[in-house]
Amino acid sequence: METEGIKYTGSKKLIIPYILELIKTLNVKTVLDGFSGTTRVSQALKKDGYTVFSNDASTWSKVFAECYLINRKPPSYYLPIISHLNKLKGKYGWFSENYGGKPNGGSSVQGDGKKRIWQIHNTMKLDAIREEIENIAKNEIEKSVLLTSLMLAMDKVDSTLGHQVSYLREWAPRAYSTMKMEVPKLIIDDKDHKVFQKDIFKLI
Known part of the structure:
Protein backbone atom coordinates (compact mmCIF):
# COMPACT_ATOMS: atom_id res chain seq x y z
CA MET A 1 0.00 0.00 0.00
CA ARG A 72 -10.79 17.09 4.26
CA LYS A 73 -10.01 19.58 1.52
CA PRO A 74 -9.19 18.06 -1.90
CA PRO A 75 -5.83 18.35 -3.66
CA SER A 76 -7.35 20.86 -6.08
CA TYR A 77 -7.78 23.32 -3.21
CA TYR A 78 -4.07 23.27 -2.39
CA LEU A 79 -2.70 23.27 -5.93
CA PRO A 80 -2.84 27.07 -6.49
CA ILE A 81 -1.51 27.76 -2.99
CA ILE A 82 1.49 25.50 -3.49
CA SER A 83 2.05 26.96 -6.95
CA HIS A 84 2.22 30.40 -5.34
CA LEU A 85 4.69 29.19 -2.71
CA ASN A 86 6.94 27.61 -5.33
CA LYS A 87 7.20 30.94 -7.15
CA LEU A 88 8.43 32.91 -4.13
CA LYS A 89 11.85 34.49 -4.33
CA GLY A 90 14.27 33.07 -1.78
CA LYS A 91 15.44 35.08 1.21
CA TYR A 92 18.23 34.65 3.73
CA GLY A 93 16.77 33.76 7.12
CA TRP A 94 17.11 31.43 10.11
CA PHE A 95 17.26 28.19 8.12
CA SER A 96 19.88 29.60 5.76
CA GLU A 97 21.94 30.87 8.68
CA ASN A 98 21.92 27.55 10.52
CA TYR A 99 21.41 24.83 7.90
CA GLY A 100 22.38 26.23 4.50
CA GLY A 101 25.76 25.66 2.90
CA LYS A 102 27.60 26.66 -0.25
CA PRO A 103 28.48 24.02 -2.89
CA ASN A 104 32.10 24.47 -1.81
CA GLY A 105 33.63 22.24 -4.47
CA GLY A 106 31.49 19.27 -3.45
CA SER A 107 32.14 19.45 0.29
CA SER A 108 29.29 20.15 2.70
CA VAL A 109 31.83 21.23 5.33
CA GLN A 110 31.66 25.01 5.57
CA GLY A 111 34.07 27.68 6.79
CA ASP A 112 33.13 27.03 10.42
CA GLY A 113 34.13 23.38 10.07
CA LYS A 114 30.53 22.12 10.29
CA LYS A 115 28.61 20.10 7.72
CA ARG A 116 25.31 21.40 6.37
CA ILE A 117 22.18 19.48 5.46
CA TRP A 118 21.01 21.65 2.53
CA GLN A 119 22.56 23.92 -0.03
CA ILE A 120 21.93 27.62 0.42
CA HIS A 121 19.70 28.04 -2.65
CA ASN A 122 17.21 25.63 -1.09
CA THR A 123 17.32 27.03 2.44
CA MET A 124 16.62 30.49 1.03
CA LYS A 125 13.49 29.11 -0.63
CA LEU A 126 12.66 27.36 2.63
CA ASP A 127 12.99 30.61 4.60
CA ALA A 128 10.71 32.49 2.21
CA ILE A 129 8.09 29.74 2.01
CA ARG A 130 8.04 29.06 5.75
CA GLU A 131 7.33 32.72 6.44
CA GLU A 132 4.62 32.90 3.78
CA ILE A 133 2.83 29.83 5.14
CA GLU A 134 2.40 31.66 8.44
CA ASN A 135 0.81 34.54 6.55
CA ILE A 136 -1.60 32.67 4.27
CA ALA A 137 -2.70 29.49 6.07
CA LYS A 138 -6.34 29.91 7.11
CA ASN A 139 -6.26 27.36 9.93
CA GLU A 140 -4.00 24.80 11.60
CA ILE A 141 -5.01 21.92 9.35
CA GLU A 142 -4.30 23.89 6.19
CA LYS A 143 -1.00 24.95 7.71
CA SER A 144 -0.14 21.32 8.41
CA VAL A 145 -0.83 20.31 4.81
CA LEU A 146 1.43 23.08 3.52
CA LEU A 147 4.16 22.28 6.05
CA THR A 148 3.97 18.60 5.11
CA SER A 149 4.44 19.54 1.47
CA LEU A 150 7.42 21.69 2.45
CA MET A 151 9.04 18.95 4.54
CA LEU A 152 8.61 16.39 1.77
CA ALA A 153 10.16 18.81 -0.73
CA MET A 154 13.16 19.56 1.48
CA ASP A 155 13.66 15.86 2.18
CA LYS A 156 14.20 15.30 -1.54
CA VAL A 157 17.13 17.75 -1.68
CA ASP A 158 18.87 17.00 1.60
CA SER A 159 22.32 15.55 2.15
CA THR A 160 21.74 12.98 4.89
CA LEU A 161 21.21 9.26 5.43
CA GLY A 162 17.82 9.71 7.08
CA HIS A 163 18.98 10.37 10.62
CA GLN A 164 19.20 13.70 12.43
CA VAL A 165 22.98 13.51 12.86
CA SER A 166 23.95 11.76 9.62
CA TYR A 167 24.96 14.75 7.51
CA LEU A 168 27.15 13.64 4.62
CA ARG A 169 30.63 15.14 4.27
CA GLU A 170 30.28 15.30 0.49
CA TRP A 171 27.11 16.81 -0.93
CA ALA A 172 24.61 14.18 -2.08
CA PRO A 173 23.80 14.64 -5.81
CA ARG A 174 20.18 15.48 -4.96
CA ALA A 175 21.31 18.46 -2.86
CA TYR A 176 22.15 20.37 -6.05
CA SER A 177 18.55 20.16 -7.27
CA THR A 178 16.07 22.94 -6.56
CA MET A 179 13.34 22.05 -4.10
CA LYS A 180 9.79 22.03 -5.42
CA MET A 181 6.68 21.58 -3.32
CA GLU A 182 3.91 19.25 -4.46
CA VAL A 183 0.47 18.54 -3.07
CA PRO A 184 0.76 15.63 -0.61
CA LYS A 185 -1.09 12.42 -1.43
Whole structure:
Protein backbone atom coordinates (compact mmCIF):
# COMPACT_ATOMS: atom_id res chain seq x y z
CA MET A 1 0.00 0.00 0.00
CA GLU A 2 1.42 3.36 -1.03
CA THR A 3 2.19 5.90 1.69
CA GLU A 4 4.55 8.84 1.77
CA GLY A 5 6.94 10.37 4.25
CA ILE A 6 10.44 11.62 4.80
CA LYS A 7 13.55 9.45 4.97
CA TYR A 8 13.75 8.05 8.47
CA THR A 9 15.92 5.27 9.87
CA GLY A 10 13.10 3.94 12.04
CA SER A 11 10.41 4.00 9.35
CA LYS A 12 7.89 1.12 9.40
CA LYS A 13 7.34 1.42 5.63
CA LEU A 14 8.56 -2.09 4.82
CA ILE A 15 6.50 -3.86 7.48
CA ILE A 16 3.17 -2.11 6.80
CA PRO A 17 1.71 -5.13 4.92
CA TYR A 18 2.43 -7.37 7.91
CA ILE A 19 0.91 -4.87 10.35
CA LEU A 20 -2.28 -4.67 8.29
CA GLU A 21 -2.55 -8.45 8.07
CA LEU A 22 -2.17 -8.83 11.83
CA ILE A 23 -4.80 -6.18 12.56
CA LYS A 24 -7.31 -7.82 10.21
CA THR A 25 -7.44 -10.83 12.52
CA LEU A 26 -8.60 -8.67 15.45
CA ASN A 27 -11.93 -7.58 13.96
CA VAL A 28 -11.57 -3.96 15.13
CA LYS A 29 -12.67 -0.69 13.53
CA THR A 30 -10.50 1.81 15.43
CA VAL A 31 -6.72 1.59 15.80
CA LEU A 32 -4.29 3.59 17.94
CA ASP A 33 -0.94 4.29 16.29
CA GLY A 34 0.86 5.18 19.50
CA PHE A 35 4.25 6.13 18.05
CA SER A 36 3.24 7.43 14.65
CA GLY A 37 6.51 9.03 13.52
CA THR A 38 6.27 9.71 9.79
CA THR A 39 2.63 8.47 9.95
CA ARG A 40 3.07 5.86 7.23
CA VAL A 41 1.25 3.29 9.36
CA SER A 42 -1.53 5.76 10.17
CA GLN A 43 -1.90 6.55 6.47
CA ALA A 44 -2.13 2.86 5.58
CA LEU A 45 -4.68 2.21 8.31
CA LYS A 46 -6.84 5.08 7.09
CA LYS A 47 -6.64 3.82 3.52
CA ASP A 48 -7.66 0.38 4.76
CA GLY A 49 -10.86 1.82 6.23
CA TYR A 50 -10.01 2.09 9.92
CA THR A 51 -10.68 5.04 12.19
CA VAL A 52 -7.19 6.07 13.30
CA PHE A 53 -6.00 7.66 16.53
CA SER A 54 -2.47 8.87 15.85
CA ASN A 55 -0.03 9.91 18.57
CA ASP A 56 3.58 11.02 18.76
CA ALA A 57 5.53 13.35 21.04
CA SER A 58 7.15 15.19 18.14
CA THR A 59 5.60 18.28 16.57
CA TRP A 60 6.58 17.34 13.02
CA SER A 61 4.74 14.03 13.39
CA LYS A 62 1.62 15.87 14.57
CA VAL A 63 1.84 18.05 11.46
CA PHE A 64 2.02 14.99 9.21
CA ALA A 65 -0.90 13.35 11.03
CA GLU A 66 -3.10 16.43 10.72
CA CYS A 67 -2.33 16.52 7.01
CA TYR A 68 -3.09 12.88 6.25
CA LEU A 69 -5.77 12.12 8.85
CA ILE A 70 -7.71 15.32 9.58
CA ASN A 71 -7.64 17.35 6.36
CA ARG A 72 -10.79 17.09 4.26
CA LYS A 73 -10.01 19.58 1.52
CA PRO A 74 -9.19 18.06 -1.90
CA PRO A 75 -5.83 18.35 -3.66
CA SER A 76 -7.35 20.86 -6.08
CA TYR A 77 -7.78 23.32 -3.21
CA TYR A 78 -4.07 23.27 -2.39
CA LEU A 79 -2.70 23.27 -5.93
CA PRO A 80 -2.84 27.07 -6.49
CA ILE A 81 -1.51 27.76 -2.99
CA ILE A 82 1.49 25.50 -3.49
CA SER A 83 2.05 26.96 -6.95
CA HIS A 84 2.22 30.40 -5.34
CA LEU A 85 4.69 29.19 -2.71
CA ASN A 86 6.94 27.61 -5.33
CA LYS A 87 7.20 30.94 -7.15
CA LEU A 88 8.43 32.91 -4.13
CA LYS A 89 11.85 34.49 -4.33
CA GLY A 90 14.27 33.07 -1.78
CA LYS A 91 15.44 35.08 1.21
CA TYR A 92 18.23 34.65 3.73
CA GLY A 93 16.77 33.76 7.12
CA TRP A 94 17.11 31.43 10.11
CA PHE A 95 17.26 28.19 8.12
CA SER A 96 19.88 29.60 5.76
CA GLU A 97 21.94 30.87 8.68
CA ASN A 98 21.92 27.55 10.52
CA TYR A 99 21.41 24.83 7.90
CA GLY A 100 22.38 26.23 4.50
CA GLY A 101 25.76 25.66 2.90
CA LYS A 102 27.60 26.66 -0.25
CA PRO A 103 28.48 24.02 -2.89
CA ASN A 104 32.10 24.47 -1.81
CA GLY A 105 33.63 22.24 -4.47
CA GLY A 106 31.49 19.27 -3.45
CA SER A 107 32.14 19.45 0.29
CA SER A 108 29.29 20.15 2.70
CA VAL A 109 31.83 21.23 5.33
CA GLN A 110 31.66 25.01 5.57
CA GLY A 111 34.07 27.68 6.79
CA ASP A 112 33.13 27.03 10.42
CA GLY A 113 34.13 23.38 10.07
CA LYS A 114 30.53 22.12 10.29
CA LYS A 115 28.61 20.10 7.72
CA ARG A 116 25.31 21.40 6.37
CA ILE A 117 22.18 19.48 5.46
CA TRP A 118 21.01 21.65 2.53
CA GLN A 119 22.56 23.92 -0.03
CA ILE A 120 21.93 27.62 0.42
CA HIS A 121 19.70 28.04 -2.65
CA ASN A 122 17.21 25.63 -1.09
CA THR A 123 17.32 27.03 2.44
CA MET A 124 16.62 30.49 1.03
CA LYS A 125 13.49 29.11 -0.63
CA LEU A 126 12.66 27.36 2.63
CA ASP A 127 12.99 30.61 4.60
CA ALA A 128 10.71 32.49 2.21
CA ILE A 129 8.09 29.74 2.01
CA ARG A 130 8.04 29.06 5.75
CA GLU A 131 7.33 32.72 6.44
CA GLU A 132 4.62 32.90 3.78
CA ILE A 133 2.83 29.83 5.14
CA GLU A 134 2.40 31.66 8.44
CA ASN A 135 0.81 34.54 6.55
CA ILE A 136 -1.60 32.67 4.27
CA ALA A 137 -2.70 29.49 6.07
CA LYS A 138 -6.34 29.91 7.11
CA ASN A 139 -6.26 27.36 9.93
CA GLU A 140 -4.00 24.80 11.60
CA ILE A 141 -5.01 21.92 9.35
CA GLU A 142 -4.30 23.89 6.19
CA LYS A 143 -1.00 24.95 7.71
CA SER A 144 -0.14 21.32 8.41
CA VAL A 145 -0.83 20.31 4.81
CA LEU A 146 1.43 23.08 3.52
CA LEU A 147 4.16 22.28 6.05
CA THR A 148 3.97 18.60 5.11
CA SER A 149 4.44 19.54 1.47
CA LEU A 150 7.42 21.69 2.45
CA MET A 151 9.04 18.95 4.54
CA LEU A 152 8.61 16.39 1.77
CA ALA A 153 10.16 18.81 -0.73
CA MET A 154 13.16 19.56 1.48
CA ASP A 155 13.66 15.86 2.18
CA LYS A 156 14.20 15.30 -1.54
CA VAL A 157 17.13 17.75 -1.68
CA ASP A 158 18.87 17.00 1.60
CA SER A 159 22.32 15.55 2.15
CA THR A 160 21.74 12.98 4.89
CA LEU A 161 21.21 9.26 5.43
CA GLY A 162 17.82 9.71 7.08
CA HIS A 163 18.98 10.37 10.62
CA GLN A 164 19.20 13.70 12.43
CA VAL A 165 22.98 13.51 12.86
CA SER A 166 23.95 11.76 9.62
CA TYR A 167 24.96 14.75 7.51
CA LEU A 168 27.15 13.64 4.62
CA ARG A 169 30.63 15.14 4.27
CA GLU A 170 30.28 15.30 0.49
CA TRP A 171 27.11 16.81 -0.93
CA ALA A 172 24.61 14.18 -2.08
CA PRO A 173 23.80 14.64 -5.81
CA ARG A 174 20.18 15.48 -4.96
CA ALA A 175 21.31 18.46 -2.86
CA TYR A 176 22.15 20.37 -6.05
CA SER A 177 18.55 20.16 -7.27
CA THR A 178 16.07 22.94 -6.56
CA MET A 179 13.34 22.05 -4.10
CA LYS A 180 9.79 22.03 -5.42
CA MET A 181 6.68 21.58 -3.32
CA GLU A 182 3.91 19.25 -4.46
CA VAL A 183 0.47 18.54 -3.07
CA PRO A 184 0.76 15.63 -0.61
CA LYS A 185 -1.09 12.42 -1.43
CA LEU A 186 -4.12 13.38 0.62
CA ILE A 187 -6.55 10.73 1.87
CA ILE A 188 -10.08 12.06 2.14
CA ASP A 189 -12.86 10.33 4.09
CA ASP A 190 -15.54 11.21 6.66
CA LYS A 191 -14.30 9.20 9.64
CA ASP A 192 -13.59 10.81 13.01
CA HIS A 193 -9.82 10.39 13.13
CA LYS A 194 -7.92 12.00 16.00
CA VAL A 195 -4.38 13.31 16.43
CA PHE A 196 -2.58 13.51 19.77
CA GLN A 197 0.80 14.77 20.90
CA LYS A 198 1.13 13.12 24.29
CA ASP A 199 3.19 10.75 26.39
CA ILE A 200 1.78 7.37 25.36
CA PHE A 201 1.40 6.26 28.99
CA LYS A 202 -0.71 9.32 29.78
CA LEU A 203 -2.78 8.85 26.64
CA ILE A 204 -3.80 5.26 27.33
